[in-house]
Amino acid sequence: MSQGHQGVRVGLAAVLAVASTLLCWVLLTVWRGQGREFPLIPWFGLVPLVLVCALVLPAAWHVRRSVRTTVPSPPSPQLARGTLVAAQACALGGAVLLGWYVANTVVHLPALDIPSVLDRALRAGASALAAAAVSVSGFVAQAWCALPPRDPDGEDDADPGGLAYS
Numbered sequence: 001m002s003q004g005h006q007g008v009r010v011g012l013a014a015v016l017a018v019a020s021t022l023l024c025w026v027l028l029t030v031w032r033g034q035g036r037e038f039p040l041i042p043w044f045g046l047v048p049l050v051l052v053c054a055l056v057l058p059a060a061w062h063v064r065r066s067v068r069t070t071v072p073s074p075p076s077p078q079l080a081r082g083t084l085v086a087a088q089a090c091a092l093g094g095a096v097l098l099g100w101y102v103a104n105t106v107v108h109l110p111a112l113d114i115p116s117v118l119d120r121a122l123r124a125g126a127s128a129l130a131a132a133a134v135s136v137s138g139f140v141a142q143a144w145c146a147l148p149p150r151d152p153d154g155e156d157d158a159d160p161g162g163l164a165y166s
Contacts, residue, residue: 007142008088013095013135020099021106028107041104041123049097049130053137056090059083060141067147080145087141094135101128 032038063083066074075083104124111117 007084007146008091008139010139013091013139016092017095017099017102017135020096021102022099024100024103025106028103032107038104038107038120040120041101041127043123043126045127046130049094049127049134052090052134056083056086056141057137060087060144064144067145084142084145087138087145090134090138091142092135092138094131094133094138097131098128098135101125101131104128 028038059079060083062071063075063080065071066080101124105121105128108117108121108124112121
């Protein structure tokens with residue numbers, strides 16, 4: 001990410017998370033009002049969320065290392081750009097998923113004394129934490145993909161590994 005670009009901002013992710021929570025809560029309430037069962041959130045759904053974090057962070061660390069130091073095999077500009085895009089997608093996608101899972105947790109709060117409802121709320125809460133981790137890992141990876149500031153005197157004209165994008 002070049003110096004002129006700020007990337008995805010935390011405020012945008014927060015707005016998306018709140019809007020997603022409200023929209024999903026309304027839709028789930030209407031869904032239940034029609035006599036339908038709430039969707040079941042499987043424990044296995046945590047696996048892809050954790051895998052996304054496990055893939056984006058090491059890729060971004062490789063980009064960071066190649067920008068800040070000299071590495072024997074720096075990533076291509078296309079790979080670095082793809083890593084940045086994936087990081088930004090994680091930041092925003094994780095925020096939207098956070099809203100979905102928080103809404104699922106909230107709709108189950110009135111009946112937590114029922115064991116099956118408590119189980120559903122715990123599943124949704126664990127998934128909400130994993131979605132928040134995806135969003136946070138996206139912001140961390142985005143920061144790692146940023147180019148270091150250039151020397152204001154103009155003496156630092158070295159190519160930063162071909163990772164500057166306009």
